[in-house]
Amino acid sequence: MIFMESLIDKKQGFMKKDIILAGVGGQGILSIAAIIGTAAVKAGLFLKQAEVHGMSQRGGDVQSNLRISTDPIASDLIPVGKADLIISVEPMEALRYVPMLSNDGWLITNTTPFINIPDYPSREDLIEVIEKQRYHIKLDAEAVAKEIGSVKCANVVILGAATPFLGLSFPQLEDAIRTMFGKKGEDMVNMNLAALKAGNELAKQQIKQIR
Amino acid sequence: MQKLMLLGDEAIAQGAIDAGMSGIYAYPGTPSTEITEYILQSKEAKEKNIRAGWSTNEKTAVEGALGMSYAGKRAMTCMKHVGLNVAADAFINSSITGANGGLILVSADDPSMHSSQNEQDSRFYGDFAMIPILEPSNQQEAYDMVHYGFDLSEKYRIPVMLRITTRLAHSRAGVVQRETRAQNEIKLSPNPKQFILLPGNARSQYKTLLENQDSFGVESNASAFNQYIEGPDKKMGIIACGISFNYLMENYQDRNVPYPVLKIGQYPIPTEQVRRLYDECDSILVLEEGYPLIENHLKGLLNIGKKIMGRLDGTLPRDGELSPNLVAKALGMKVAMDKPIPSIVKNRPPALCKGCPHIFSFNAINEAILGTEKGHVFSDIGCYTLGFFDPYNAIDTCVDMGASITMAKGAADAGFLPALAVIGDSTFTHSGMTGLLDAVADNSPITVFILDNETTGMTGGQTSAAHGKLEAICAGLGVDPAHIRVLNPLPKTHQENVEVIKEEIAYQGVSVIIPRRECIQTAARHLKTEVRQKQVTN
Numbered sequence: 001m002i003f004m005e006s007l008i009d010k011k012q013g014f015m016k017k018d019i020i021l022a023g024v025g026g027q028g029i030l031s032i033a034a035i036i037g038t039a040a041v042k043a044g045l046f047l048k049q050a051e052v053h054g055m056s057q058r059g060g061d062v063q064s065n066l067r068i069s070t071d072p073i074a075s076d077l078i079p080v081g082k083a084d085l086i087i088s089v090e091p092m093e094a095l096r097y098v099p100m101l102s103n104d105g106w107l108i109t110n111t112t113p114f115i116n117i118p119d120y121p122s123r124e125d126l127i128e129v130i131e132k133q134r135y136h137i138k139l140d141a142e143a144v145a146k147e148i149g150s151v152k153c154a155n156v157v158i159l160g161a162a163t164p165f166l167g168l169s170f171p172q173l174e175d176a177i178r179t180m181f182g183k184k185g186e187d188m189v190n191m192n193l194a195a196l197k198a199g200n201e202l203a204k205q206q207i208k209q210i211r
Numbered sequence: 212m213q214k215l216m217l218l219g220d221e222a223i224a225q226g227a228i229d230a231g232m233s234g235i236y237a238y239p240g241t242p243s244t245e246i247t248e249y250i251l252q253s254k255e256a257k258e259k260n261i262r263a264g265w266s267t268n269e270k271t272a273v274e275g276a277l278g279m280s281y282a283g284k285r286a287m288t289c290m291k292h293v294g295l296n297v298a299a300d301a302f303i304n305s306s307i308t309g310a311n312g313g314l315i316l317v318s319a320d321d322p323s324m325h326s327s328q329n330e331q332d333s334r335f336y337g338d339f340a341m342i343p344i345l346e347p348s349n350q351q352e353a354y355d356m357v358h359y360g361f362d363l364s365e366k367y368r369i370p371v372m373l374r375i376t377t378r379l380a381h382s383r384a385g386v387v388q389r390e391t392r393a394q395n396e397i398k399l400s401p402n403p404k405q406f407i408l409l410p411g412n413a414r415s416q417y418k419t420l421l422e423n424q425d426s427f428g429v430e431s432n433a434s435a436f437n438q439y440i441e442g443p444d445k446k447m448g449i450i451a452c453g454i455s456f457n458y459l460m461e462n463y464q465d466r467n468v469p470y471p472v473l474k475i476g477q478y479p480i481p482t483e484q485v486r487r488l489y490d491e492c493d494s495i496l497v498l499e500e501g502y503p504l505i506e507n508h509l510k511g512l513l514n515i516g517k518k519i520m521g522r523l524d525g526t527l528p529r530d531g532e533l534s535p536n537l538v539a540k541a542l543g544m545k546v547a548m549d550k551p552i553p554s555i556v557k558n559r560p561p562a563l564c565k566g567c568p569h570i571f572s573f574n575a576i577n578e579a580i581l582g583t584e585k586g587h588v589f590s591d592i593g594c595y596t597l598g599f600f601d602p603y604n605a606i607d608t609c610v611d612m613g614a615s616i617t618m619a620k621g622a623a624d625a626g627f628l629p630a631l632a633v634i635g636d637s638t639f640t641h642s643g644m645t646g647l648l649d650a651v652a653d654n655s656p657i658t659v660f661i662l663d664n665e666t667t668g669m670t671g672g673q674t675s676a677a678h679g680k681l682e683a684i685c686a687g688l689g690v691d692p693a694h695i696r697v698l699n700p701l702p703k704t705h706q707e708n709v710e711v712i713k714e715e716i717a718y719q720g721v722s723v724i725i726p727r728r729e730c731i732q733t734a735a736r737h738l739k740t741e742v743r744q745k746q747v748t749n
Contacts, residue, residue: 025561037383041216050382051218054241054326055669058594060561065382075461076382076454079535081547092556099550116562118601121555129553 015045016069017167018078020097022088024114025057029089032159033066039168039176040068050076059116061093068167087162089141089155090114091126098133107133108162108203110141110154137161137206144198153195160199164207170200214385219375220245222350222386223289223317226357228255231392233284233312234262236272238641239670240291241326242380243319247289248671259394265667267676268612268641269294273301276314280370281406283398285313285361292320292333297612297642299336305370306340307408307416311400313361314370321377322501322532326669328592328611330530332501337372337478341420343427344372344478345436346453350384352436352476358389363430367423368400376500378532379454424479432483436476439484444469448492450485450505451475454533455498461535462542470496480505489517496541497521500533560600568728569595571700571708572633572662573605575726578705579712580629589622591615591643593635594668594730606633613642619657620650629716632659637667637675644684647721651689656719658712661685664730672733685723694718700726 019036023029033049040047050065065078080099086107088094094109101107109130113123130138139161145154156177163170174193181188217225224246227235237247250256250263262279266272269290279286290298295318302316318333337344345360347353353375360371404412431437442448449468451459452475460466473488475481489495489509494517497506506521520526526541527533539546563570573595580587590596590606591614598605608618619632634643639661650657661681667673677684686692696715698708708726715722729737 024559026564037216041214041385046385047216048382048384050378052325053245053381053671055561057671058561058564058597058669059559061559073384074466075457075535076378076384077458077534079461079539079546081550093559095553096556099548099552101550116565117557117559119557121557125555129555 014070015167016071017067017085017165018083019066019068019085019087019166020078020083020100021064021066022086022093022097023062023090024093024116025052025060025062027089027114028155029062029064032087032089032155033064035156035159035173035176035180036066036068036166036168038179039172042176042179043168043172045070046073048073048076061096063093063097085162085165087158089158091123091130091138092121095126095129105135106165107136108158108165109136109138110158111138112140112142112154135210137203139199139202141199144202145195148194148198149191153192156192156195157199160196161203163196163200164203214387216383217350217354217386218245218381218383219347219350219353219379220319220381221249222354223357223373223375224249224253225386225388226354227287227315228253228259228261229388229391230358230361231285231394232261232287232361233394234276234279235287235289236264236266236275237289238266238269238272238294239667239673240269240294240319241670242321242375242377243289243291243294243317244670244673245380246317248673265673265676269298270301273298273305273316276316277301277305277308277310280310280312280314281400283312284395287315287317287357289317289319291327292318292331293327293329293611294318295333295336302336302370303340304408306342306420307413308406309368309416309419310364310370311368311398311405312395313364315357315360315364315373316370317373317375319375319377319380320501323377325377328609330501332504333372333374334478334504335502337374338504340370340372341424342369342372343367343430344374346374346476346478347379348453348456348474348476350379350382350386353379354386355389356436356476359436367426369420369423374453376454376532428479428482431477431479431481434477434481437481437484438474439487440468440472440474442469442471445471445492446494448473448488448495450488450495450497450499452499452505455500455538458533458535458538459498462539462544475505480508485509492517494518494520496526498527498533498538498541561597562600563594563597564731566731567594568664568700568726568730569598569662570603571702571705572660572698572726573598573603575698575700575705575708575712576631576633576660577603577605578709579716580631583629587627587629588631588633589615589619591632591634591638593638593662594664595633595635595662598633611642612638613646616643616646616657616659617649619659620646620653620655623655623657624653628656630655630657631716632657634659634661635668636661636663636665636677636681637673639681640675640677640684644688647685647690647723648688650721654720656721658715658718658722658724661723661725663725663727664733665727666730666733668730668732672730672736681725690721690723694720694722696722696724698724698726700728
């Protein structure tokens with residue numbers, strides 16, 4: 001499987017994941033970054049994460065470049081065509097960063113559109129273009145999150161779908177969720193753990209189909 | 212020691228707390244805001260009794276910091292690059308007075324104008340003021356440079372500039388803390404004339420500054436932040452400043468650059484090291500974020516020396532921020548950029564939030580001046596600048612903090628009426644009050660809208676110095692209280708708001724209309740806090 005191969009680099013024990021997080025200002029992509037970051041730091045990995053603050057946060061397109069590695073990282077920005085992964089909480093925003101993706105990179109996206117511009121394309125057309133991407137996982141994170149308990153955990157559902165590709169183990173990410181949401185009580189922790197698992201399972205099904 | 216994961220801004224803030232700073236003064240501005248935010252939220256800073264807060268503008272911030280330095284304590288002042296224009300008077304003169312307690316001025320530049328009107332390079336200001344400049348390449352250096360910067364400042368009794376750019380300001384990485392040190396005690400300068408810039412004193416202070424230039428150069432050449440890295444291929448030597456060093460390294464997976472590299476993190480430009488690179492190599496590639504400062508110096512007016520490559524000869528773009536890809540191209544590497552953005556992807560510019568009070572202010576203004584040709588609404592810097600976009604198309608200018616009122620006045624003086632100014636509450640106290648006084652002095656027929664969302668919205672909701680004082684300020688400046696009108700910008704009040712606006716536009720003098728409703732972002736946050744507090748008390 002392509003995604004498993006990409007986890008194991010030629011150099012013994014070396015791991016590097018370059019991740020583009022995408023969405024619209026206010027959708028909270030930084031909470032996804034924070035969970036991955038917490039897990040990466042705990043695993044003793046190096047991390048760099050460039051964020052967008054300021055004017056674009058007001059409903060504009062936003063992205064974060066998240067890089068984790070066993071070795072020190074030079075640039076805060078990911079070079080074009082080198083990203084291993086796009087994780088997007090919005091379908092059109094996922095496609096905006098396609099030039100960043102490497103040839104065997106994966107695109108993982110929510111399918112619920114965030115419409116705040118008059119010329120937003122139709123959902124069907126967007127899905128069609130997403131399906132043209134060689135390695136992709138798409139899921140209606142809001143619907144999944146609602147079933148679990150609250151749309152608030154939609155971001156964690158998306159993160160769950162990305163877990164097979166992160167270079168971090170599933171338990172490491174579960175642990176990060178406990179750390180992050182611990183203060184907010186047991187219910188919040190369990191809901192987000194369920195969201196992570198649900199996203200992960202949906203991804204596994206789709207990976208099988210693509211393979 | 213456990214690494215902290217910090218934004219570049221936060222690394223500077225933590226560095227200042229650990230290096231024994233006693234106070235920080237700033238006006239919010241992207242990408243500098245998070246420095247002061249971090250200290251405001253830091254428990255440690257509170258325990259250490261560190262003064263932290265928002266100033267009315269960057270000029271008052273620099274002066275506040277200078278006053279703390281005068282008293283012998285370490286102080287920091289932070290701003291975005293264009294804020295330094297506002298603070299320039301205080302800043303340039305502080306290089307003549309010099310410092311007493313350690314004084315660091317952080318200027319955060321915004322190449323590519325992610326959230327700014329221009330991409331001016333603060334290093335030119337530092338050069339102009341003839342003070343040392345520090346430019347970190349990563350978050351750890353940003354942290355370390357605060358310690359070093361305070362030492363340098365106290366050693367030479369001079370303000371030190373710390374220059375960062377957006378990418379570093381807003382990127383997170385691990386930072387190892389150093390041992391903390393105590394704050395200074397109050398102690399005045401041994402020279403009682405140091406801070407009195409009467410011509411006689413100023414001449415002697417200026418001579419001291421000039422005499423120190425050689426020492427600043429010696430410090431630069433010896434600085435650990437300026438590093439000469441050997442390389443076998445002398446066809447080219449590379450100068451990499453600040454964060455551009457990372458983009459260079461990104462292009463060599465093993466981190467072995469074949470060319471000699473001079474990494475620069477401290478200015479004045481380390482001449483001896485530059486001379487060595489120039490002597491050893493056939494040509495020089497300069498990588499610098501911002502304007503071509505070093506490249507210009509190296510090239511000189513006549514460009515008769517060795518080949519110098521960079522932003523001036525097209526090796527790199529003349530404008531915009533650098534990236535690993537742009538540096539790769541400059542190095543002659545092949546960059547795979549064959550995948551286009553799918554054509555289905557549309558632009559998504561920033562927009563006013565759903566329910567934002569500004570929306571209803573613009574709707575009312577647009578209706579009140581319906582039938583007037585375009586071009587009569589002078590605006591300012593803030594969220595409401597987004598009123599330029601569809602569907603509002605409500606504003607015609609945006610230049611600098613406070614320019615709305617004074618430009619409206621100038622246009623009115625020219626006979627171009629009606630002249631409307633639209634300015635936010637925080638921008639008004641930052642730089643609009645003096646302009647309003649100009650208009651009052653001339654009884655200019657302008658209508659000023661102070662969009663009062665009770666916060667500094669664009670930068671994330673910092674306290675607005677205007678809060679609760681706007682009507683009193685305007686009346687105090689001499690605006691007739693009968694023409695200070697407060698509106699509630701809502702759909703249901705639309706019609707009455709339109710009428711008030713029409714009345715005030717018809718008035719041939721200075722009117723101030725204050726549409727007042729809290730920013731929906733801060734309102735939501737306040738609601739959350741209230742709910743949480745209720746839960747706690749229950």
